Amino acid sequence: MSLFIAQLLNGLQFGILLFLLAAGLTLVFGIMSFINLAHGVLYMLGAYFAAATFALTQSFLLGVVVATAGVFLVAAAADRLGLSVLHKRDHLDQVLATFGIVIFCNELVRWIWGNAPVFMDTPAALSDSLDIFGFIYPAYRLVILGAGLIIAVGLYWLIERTRIGMLIRAGASNRVMVSALGVNIGWLNVFIFALGGGLAGLAGALIGPITSVQPGMGDGILILTLVVIVIGGIGSIRGAFLGALIVGLVDTLGRIYLPTLLRSVADPSVANAVGPALASIGVYLLMAVVLAFKPDGLFPVRRRQG
Amino acid sequence: MIQRTLRLAGLATALAALTISTQATAQLKIGFMATMSGPAATLGQDQYDGFMLGIEHSGGKLGGQQITVIKEDDQLKVDVGVQAIQKLIEKDKVDLITGVTFSNVMMAVAKPLADANMIFIGSNAGPGPLAGPQCNQNFFFTSWQNDAQSEVMGKFAADKGYKRVYVMAPNYQAGKDFVSGFKRFYPTPLVGEVYTQLNQPDYSAEIAQMMAAKPDALYVFYPGGMGVAFVRQMRQAGALGKVPLLSTSTTDGSTLPALKETALGVLSGTFWGPDFDNPVSQKFVADFRAKYKRIPSQYAAQAYDAALLLDSALKKTGGKVADKAALRAALRQADFKSLRGDFKINTNGFPIQSMHVFEVAKDSTGEVSLKTIATPLKAHADAYVSQCSLK
Numbered sequence: 132m133s134l135f136i137a138q139l140l141n142g143l144q145f146g147i148l149l150f151l152l153a154a155g156l157t158l159v160f161g162i163m164s165f166i167n168l169a170h171g172v173l174y175m176l177g178a179y180f181a182a183a184t185f186a187l188t189q190s191f192l193l194g195v196v197v198a199t200a201g202v203f204l205v206a207a208a209a210d211r212l213g214l215s216v217l218h219k220r221d222h223l224d225q226v227l228a229t230f231g232i233v234i235f236c237n238e239l240v241r242w243i244w245g246n247a248p249v250f251m252d253t254p255a256a257l258s259d260s261l262d263i264f265g266f267i268y269p270a271y272r273l274v275i276l277g278a279g280l281i282i283a284v285g286l287y288w289l290i291e292r293t294r295i296g297m298l299i300r301a302g303a304s305n306r307v308m309v310s311a312l313g314v315n316i317g318w319l320n321v322f323i324f325a326l327g328g329g330l331a332g333l334a335g336a337l338i339g340p341i342t343s344v345q346p347g348m349g350d351g352i353l354i355l356t357l358v359v360i361v362i363g364g365i366g367s368i369r370g371a372f373l374g375a376l377i378v379g380l381v382d383t384l385g386r387i388y389l390p391t392l393l394r395s396v397a398d399p400s401v402a403n404a405v406g407p408a409l410a411s412i413g414v415y416l417l418m419a420v421v422l423a424f425k426p427d428g429l430f431p432v433r434r435r436q437g
Numbered sequence: 438m439i440q441r442t443l444r445l446a447g448l449a450t451a452l453a454a455l456t457i458s459t460q461a462t463a464q465l466k467i468g469f470m471a472t473m474s475g476p477a478a479t480l481g482q483d484q485y486d487g488f489m490l491g492i493e494h495s496g497g498k499l500g501g502q503q504i505t506v507i508k509e510d511d512q513l514k515v516d517v518g519v520q521a522i523q524k525l526i527e528k529d530k531v532d533l534i535t536g537v538t539f540s541n542v543m544m545a546v547a548k549p550l551a552d553a554n555m556i557f558i559g560s561n562a563g564p565g566p567l568a569g570p571q572c573n574q575n576f577f578f579t580s581w582q583n584d585a586q587s588e589v590m591g592k593f594a595a596d597k598g599y600k601r602v603y604v605m606a607p608n609y610q611a612g613k614d615f616v617s618g619f620k621r622f623y624p625t626p627l628v629g630e631v632y633t634q635l636n637q638p639d640y641s642a643e644i645a646q647m648m649a650a651k652p653d654a655l656y657v658f659y660p661g662g663m664g665v666a667f668v669r670q671m672r673q674a675g676a677l678g679k680v681p682l683l684s685t686s687t688t689d690g691s692t693l694p695a696l697k698e699t700a701l702g703v704l705s706g707t708f709w710g711p712d713f714d715n716p717v718s719q720k721f722v723a724d725f726r727a728k729y730k731r732i733p734s735q736y737a738a739q740a741y742d743a744a745l746l747l748d749s750a751l752k753k754t755g756g757k758v759a760d761k762a763a764l765r766a767a768l769r770q771a772d773f774k775s776l777r778g779d780f781k782i783n784t785n786g787f788p789i790q791s792m793h794v795f796e797v798a799k800d801s802t803g804e805v806s807l808k809t810i811a812t813p814l815k816a817h818a819d820a821y822v823s824q825c826s827l828k
Contacts, residue, residue: 134646134649138642141642246474246476248692252699271673341669342639342666343665343666343669345476345662348662351638384642386634386643410634
């Protein structure tokens with residue numbers, strides 16, 4: 132039983148990890164209607180900035196700050212320097228363009244930092260493990276859990292309770308009207324894009340120490356992030372949060388319990404062959420089922436026409 | 438009009454200069470193909486650096502012949518690899534080919550190499566079919582047959598008397614091959630056999646599951662970035678101190694720089710380590726560190742031996758490659774001092790060598806490296822040689 136609770140915690144924690152990435156992506160996709168495949172690259176840059184800062188200063192906290200601010204600026208610059216052209220274009224054009232950016236940035240990172248994974252470690256103070264429900268749990272994972280929750284609350288407060296948040300929501304509903312009311316919608320969009328980038332950079336800096344910091348590290352997790360925002364509902368922070376938790380739980384519990392379940396009903400060799408394959412498609416099956424019943428996702432944003 | 442003539446003249450001169458420069462006084466052309474781009478490029482780069490150092494240590498020549506090495510990148514893509522091999526054979530007209538990092542590329546280029554009757558020295562991938570039914574008299578390998586690196590860990594686990602062994606690997610062909618290699622020499626039934634997704638970022642759930650099974654030892658195959666992520670997460674879960682971690686290709690020259698002290702205590706199995714105390718190995722390690730500013734990995738050592746093997750064979754044939762039968766016989770003799778100690782070539786072209794177990798530990802200079810702790814398999818031949826029809 133305590134193993135099940137530990138796995139639940141693992142699933143929730145993986146979900147929060149996905150939320151850190153999904154939050155930025157859903158904001159940009161939902162409010163600016165801009166499919167940004169390069170979001171994974173921003174995540175990767177965050178991890179590299181943090182690793183480079185850590186190598187120079189040995190300070191993990193400074194690494195996180197530099198990563199977040201650095202990627203915020205990179206995203207703002209990218210938007211001003213040309214990405215904004217894509218806002219008005221077709222979604223397919225956006226996919227093509229940002230995919231090109233992904234390839235370019237992966238090679239750029241490879242050129243600057245080399246092919247091999249880069250060294251990064253959790254700060255010494257957080258490298259211990261704690262005893263929870265009789266199970267050893269890494270302290271650093273709880274930090275990620277905490278960070279994700281703080282960001283979720285912070286984003287909610289930003290969108291629902293501040294003036295900028297009000298402008299963001301208004302811009303999502305009716306761009307033209309907001310512009311007519313004297314708000315510079317162009318700069319608002321830059322801010323949203325940069326905010327999404329900053330969140331991705333923060334995610335990269337936090338997740339870097341527990342995984343491998345290497346070129347292309349953002350590509351795989353981007354796919355899972357897209358699944359999260361599709362299941363949760365595009366443009367909705369609440370959808371991203373709950374969708375990420377659901378995906379995290381389904382993926383983790385599926386990976387652990389599906390093969391076990393199969394082993395109890397089928398031949399061990401069959402279970403060994405089919406189990407992992409089934410577990411890996413579990414999340415996509417879930418997405419298909421959700422889309423079949425709720426095409427806009429589980430918690431979609433109410434959009435006003437006109 | 439004048440501008441156009443000038444431009445044409447300039448182009449012609451440049452082309453002439455190019456053709457003149459490629460007709461250098463090299464007498465032997467060797468094609469080198471490996472994965473030089475993408476996430477696995479560190480392996481291909483190590484192979485290249487090791488091979489070139491081997492040529493340097495042989496006096497800058499092989500068998501007294503000036504060498505031109507033509508480098509090709511297969512980008513870990515089977516079609517690109519086949520095209521590159523065909524270019525080397527047909528356009529560059531090389532005399533020998535060496536290298537190849539990954540088994541899928543190796544299997545694909547085996548056919549064009551065989552069709553061209555081209556002598557090939559493999560310095561990494563050693564897939565089973567090429568050791569067995571599809572063996573070829575022209576293929577020689579200075580690395581290993583793929584299963585050997587997991588077989589040695591299985592034998593180590595059996596020797597240590599572990600009763601409850603848990604196994605984890607990624608769910609693809611290589612992962613399954615390495616697990617079956619381990620099981621070949623570890624006959625006790627496993628308490629767990631888990632296949633994770635390829636390039637899965639988070640192993641916390643599987644690690645928790647493994648800890649719940651309370652095994653005596655854990656064997657994993659997680660190459661590249663997967664290895665970095667897995668070892669880090671094992672350490673953070675506090676599992677590394679509790680369960681002995683046996684591995685293959687998880688803590689090698691390509692992942693240790695990213696892991697450093699995190700990987701201390703992890704065990705791995707292969708044919709060579711940088712702490713070997715024979716003179717050839719010591720010279721190799723010292724010069725490699727001085728020249729390339731990093732500790733050589735096994736991939737560099739494999740390619741270094743390929744150069745030494747070629748040198749010894751070419752010395753026997755007087756530098757001639759036209760008589761392929763004589764060159765093959767000379768290569769089969771492997772009459773040179775390998776940096777791994779005992780090294781013979783079997784009838785299928787694969788090595789007969791000892792396999793060792795290493796522990797990640799700090800070396801005398803304080804850098805994280807590999808330390809030899811056991812030699813479970815001595816003069817070990819691969820499991821497929823009986824299926825090869827060559828004698």
